[in-house]
Amino acid sequence: MSDHEAADARPLPPITDSEADLRRAEARLASIAHITGDDYLYAALEALAGDLGVSCALVSVVDERSLARARTVAVVQDGERRPNFTYDLAGTPCADILAEAACFHPRGVTALYPQDELLVAMRAEAYWGAPLRSARGDAIGLVALVHTAPMEETPVLRQVLQLYATRIGAHLERTVSQSVNERLGRIVEESASEVYIFDVATYRFILVNKGARDNLGYTLDELRLKTPWDLKPKFSREDFIAYVDPLLSGAVPRLDFETVHCRKDGTCYDVDVKLQLLDFGGERVFFAAIQDVSSRKAAEEALRQTTRRLNAILNNTSMAVFMMDERQHCAFMNEAAEKLTGFRFHETQGRPLHDVIHHTYPDGRPFPLCECAIDRAFPDRSRVQGEDVFIHKDGHFYPVGYTASPIRDEAGTPIGTVIEVRNIAEDLKSREALASFHELLHSKVDEAIAQREKAEAELRQSQKMEAVGKLTGGIAHDFNNLLQIIGGNLQLLQKDLAGNAKAERRLDLALTGVNRGAKLAAQLLAFGRRQPLAPKVVNLGRLVRGLDDLLRRALGESIEIETVISGGLWNTLVDPAQLENALLNLAINARDAMSGQGKLTIESGNAYLDEKYARQFENVKPGQYVVLAVTDTGTGIPPEIIGQVFEPFFTTKPEGQGTGLGLSMVYGLVKQSGGHIQIYSEPGEGTTVRLYFPRDVSEEDVVAAPATDGKAEGGSETILVVEDDEAVRTTAVELLGELGYRVLTAKDADAAWAIVESGLAIDLLFTDVVMPGKLRSPELARKAQIRMPHLAVLFTSGYTQNAIVHGGRLDEGVELLSKPYTREELAQKVRQVLARSRRDRPAEAPRNEPASALAAGERLSLLLLEDEALVRMALVDMLEDLGHSSAEAGKVAEARQKMASARFDVLIADVNLPDGSGKDFAAEVRVSYPATAVIIASGDDSAAAGGDGFVQLPKPYDDHMLVEALERALRQVR
Structure with a gap:
């Protein structure tokens, strides 16, 4: 038994109202002062409940997640420790305690607070409570007493309750403080920075964290015998003490400096030190946070060496040269750069060049660093060239051409940037060119806004097309399933209704509708880029020439067709069948736009899309392309709708004369093939659609002509x-x-x-x-x-x-x-x-088929265990056609009786039956009637499956499957 348990075991008379009672309570608290943790709280509550003779005592704190709730940390009721719980403060006397002060309800407390579930459950009559406060006076919780009988309030009782509240509050605050200190200690120990704490009198290390110990190679015990100057070869004892004296005297709050640390193995590394005085356990100590800056120092030294080597060369060139460090601060500028900018090097050294000569647009707006193309050379690790406008020291703007390149160390890591700049004002020879240049400067804002709006519009259009593409792909999936059901059954009906001319005509019309629906679904999939492609390396010239007859038949004699194929045409990787459909779609659209009369020109050639062009469009890569252009002399497309022509179901044709999916299909094919599509049109002048397909350097594939024989041949497989x-x-x-x-x-x-x-x-x-x-x-x-x-x-x-x-x-x-x-x-x-x-497949050796388990003309007797009457009837018919007899049972019990009364060669059993499992009955038959073969027939494959060795007959089955199952089952017992 612990000390506090022994103390609690001694019964004491309840406190009445005397000074002796107060002293007795103080003595009781003193007797449990050595107890720690939650045990102290329970010991205090047990003592308090015993001293005051109450039914229940509890300590609550405010819930960290909600100030409207509280949670108990210790509960004693009827002399026993109870589980803790969380409760809403609203409607309880506890809320009054936290909001105001001590709360006493000698009687009738349940009637005053009917929403308090604890008071109602206990049928409480009296309630006393006092707040628990921190050293600063903040309410951190409460201690409360609940009794099932009325209690009279006395001054001594108030003092006793307050005495306990003070001691319990101090204990809670002390516990929280210890927890915080432990967490802080763990944070310091695991910190990535090196942390050192050393004594102000002896200068010996008290604490060194793991990061520092790992880097130095010393254990903590070894370091506690050392001082800072033992690690810092640049400091003697006297030098270090003198250096930190301003910190000790209070002249400075912190010392920041760089020095060198030496490891146990003798190697050294550069460090950045931040040293200050802190209170540690009631005593002043030195606290040092240290960063290993060896890598940075090495990079800075490399940059300094590079700068020194280049000074002589760079100061003798007419090109303005700037050199930036890894922070993009100016580390060097030659004499030509000083002349160009008007600044001397000492005025720009250590400053970002952008802030000095590139911080404002010509229109006066601030020029953010994130928009500076020159500055991107370092983070992007790439060379940047271009033209821009700099600001001279006297405030005037001047045009420059620049090249910015990253400087790399031996490992290839960027450590700075070199920028070459020249004034290009002299290149603008004439007054008109200069005027045009200044106009360009003043229009730069409008141009940037226009480009951004164009990019945003293209992005929105691309996202819309992608979203619609996903939707149409999903619709096409379900649509194709429906068309398959309809079309397949119509074709089956054609055979059944052969010779009925009227029915055949109607079926032909229905099948024509199915084919139109299939084409519509294919166009939806093509637009949504969900259509599976079978690409081949093709030459567009040969493909276009091969379509000449088809196009002439489709367009009619009134349309003149001109085909222009450039020499040396590159190959491209594309699905030839889909491209033929796309070209036919474009030709038919052109025919309709020309009202059946005009000229259609089909051109194919090589093209190169440069980066400037590619940047204007979403998902277009610069490079070599093969272009296919289709031009008509039709009515053209109004500019207000030309941006919608590739959207699915958009059409300018009268209702019923077009699906609006032709150009959408073309768009989807081009995008799915990694290409680019552009449309150019002027009202009254005609339209040109250009399809760009990436060049493929492979040899041209041989594209087989599609099979034209429509005869449907079957087989016996x-x-x-x-x-x-x-x-x-x-x-x-x-x-x-x-x-x-x-x-x-x-x-x-x-x-x-x-x-x-x-x-x-x-x-x-x-x-x-x-x-x-x-x-x-x-x-x-x-x-x-x-x-x-x-x-x-x-x-x-x-x-x-x-x-x-x-x-x-x-x-x-x-x-x-x-x-x-x-x-x-x-x-x-x-x-x-x-x-x-x-x-x-490789040639096979002849296989020896197993001998049939059925003798020629053998008539089997079968028992059919199946609860579905229609299934039984169908199976009986199949068996009769095969020359066998059968008996039927719908339940296991009925089958068991039939097995006992007659001999059966085969049992065919369903799995799930009204009165039991067909598989369990099959296992019973295997034991009791070993000569009877067993087949499990079920439409539930998971239920039928198992390692029991039964022959499986999956539903639905035909007579071939049934015969094979009978063979295998009989082979098991014969």
């Missing part, structure tokens, strides 16, 4: 269709089924992987790109091809995002069929991918 949209999946399955393929289906990549793991033979994985689930389609394809090296993969999507398209281009070796697709396109693409897969 097995295709796994993975599609999360049920309607799209159903349509694809029916289209492939009509083409003769055996089709397996999965609603997502995880379900597809379960089928792959089941061991079913699959020739082609036909999967949507964008699907929900943890397993992404590209990862499914990669894993499936590892498991089945000869598996062909065909992706399909209405919007690929970034799964198989990067930088706007299809990944190498990826095959994609964009939605919506026709029956013919699907058939041709599937045959193409399968053929390529067979061509690329």
Whole structure:
């Protein structure tokens, strides 16, 4: 038992109202004075509650996060320590204590403060409280007493409560002070600066922080035997004592100086010292904060040496030369610079050059340093050239040409800047040139404002186009899925309604609408730069010439077409099919602008976009380009709307005669290809659209002509269709089924992987790109091809995002069929991918297929455990077609009875049943009827999966899948 517990164990009569009671309270407090931390608070409250005979005593402090709340730090109730809690001050007597002074409510306190949950819970009758104050008199908390019976107030009771409040307040303030000191000590120890504290009498070190100890190589015990002059070879004992005497005498508040420190290993380093006197534990001590400035000193010395070496050369050149240090302060200027500026070197030394001769615009506005191109040479670490205006010492402005270059040390680190300047006023020979120059100076502000407004407008336009592009890309994705469902089913209907001329005509019209919708979606994706490109290195001259016949048929005989191809035309990397569409769009727009009569000129040549031109536009890089220009002699475009022509759905054509997506598609293609597009037009004069594509130095690719045979050929291979949209999946399955393929289906990549793991033979994985689930389609394809090296993969999507398209281009070796697709396109693409897969695969050794587990003509007896009646009916029909008999059960109990009453060759069980698990029943059958083969059939792939060895039959399944599952299941028991 501790001392304070022993003291508390002695029962004392409650205080009445005598001086002896007050002395007894003082003695009690003295007996617990040695206790520290929270134990002191509890000991004080236990003593106070016992002395005054009350039910509850507590100490609260104001919550640091809200002055409207308080939190207890010690609570004693009915002689026991209770958990601390936080409470709102409003509506409690505690608020009155913190706001005013001591608070006494001898009786009826709960009725006075009905919102105080503690008083209500205790059914309190009396409440006494006193504030806890710091040494400065600030209220830092309160001590409160709560009793369940009325209590009379007496002077001695007030004095006792105040006595406890004073002692508890002092304890709290002392605890906080100790915590602050500990935190300050940790901050000093971990500081990046070197910190030294040493005695004013002996000059020996008392404390040296970790940063200093690590740099010096000494331990703290070793340093406590040393003095500052032991570390500073430039100071003797007498020199150092004399140097710090002004600090000791109070003549200066702090000493700042630079010196050298020596490490334990004998090496030295330059330091910057800030020394002052502080109170440390009640005694005056020296406090030194020190920075290692070796790197800065070395750089300054290197700059000084460079300056000395160059002085002789630079003072003999006619070019004005300035040299700046790493802070961009003037470290040197030659005689020509003094003559140019009117300033002597001593007037500019150590000052920023910008502040001396470059601080004001010619119109009188301040010239901020952040706008100074010359000053950027140092932070940008690059050479800067240009023309500007300087201010002479006498105040007049004069034009200069300048070159500013960073000075680097041996490691390549910039340590300063050299600036060469010449007066270019002499270059302005004539009066007109001088007048033009001064006019340029006075218009500089207007020009800067105009350039900024233009840049902001281009940025807003670019951001708007990007936002609309993302939106249209997402819309196109859903739109393509819908078109795929509609188009696929229309094509299936065509076969069903063959011979019905009226129905066929209507179906043709509907399919024409689907094709128009597909073109619209493709244009949306092109504008949004979400269309997967298949770029090739092409020669635009050959591409344009190859389109000559197509363009003439599209534009008609009334439009004259002139093609101009420059000699030596460079190659470029672009999707040829998309570029052909873009050129056709531009030609049709031109035809409409010319009302069917006029001249269309198509030009192609090489171009170079310099930095000045590129800076005028967002995301345009300077360099070599191949330009394709389309010019018409039409009506032109009004200037007030020319900035809108690339926006989607903007058109000047009458309603119903244009989608407004033609130029948007062209814009998206050019931007996605890393190019630049410009449009020039004058009303009544015609329009020119210029497409700039980056030059590609590679050899031209051979671009295969698109397949024109529309015949839809099928096959007998097995295709796994993975599609999360049920309607799209159903349509694809029916289209492939009509083409003769055996089709397996999965609603997502995880379900597809379960089928792959089941061991079913699959020739082609036909999967949507964008699907929900943890397993992404590209990862499914990669894993499936590892498991089945000869598996062909065909992706399909209405919007690929970034799964198989990067930088706007299809990944190498990826095959994609964009939605919506026709029956013919699907058939041709599937045959193409399968053929390529067979061509690329290595020759295989003949495989020995396992012998069939079914004897020829064998009739099986099966038990079907399935709670869905329609599913059972369909399965019974399939089994009858295969020549087998079956019994049905909708529940586990019913199946158990049938198994006991008859012999079955095979059990086909669903997983989730009304009265139990199909898998658990299957395990029971495996033990009790080992000759019965078991198949688990479920539409929930995660529920069916497991390491139990059962043959899996994923729903939906066809007769081929059923037969294969029967073979594998019977092979396990035979």
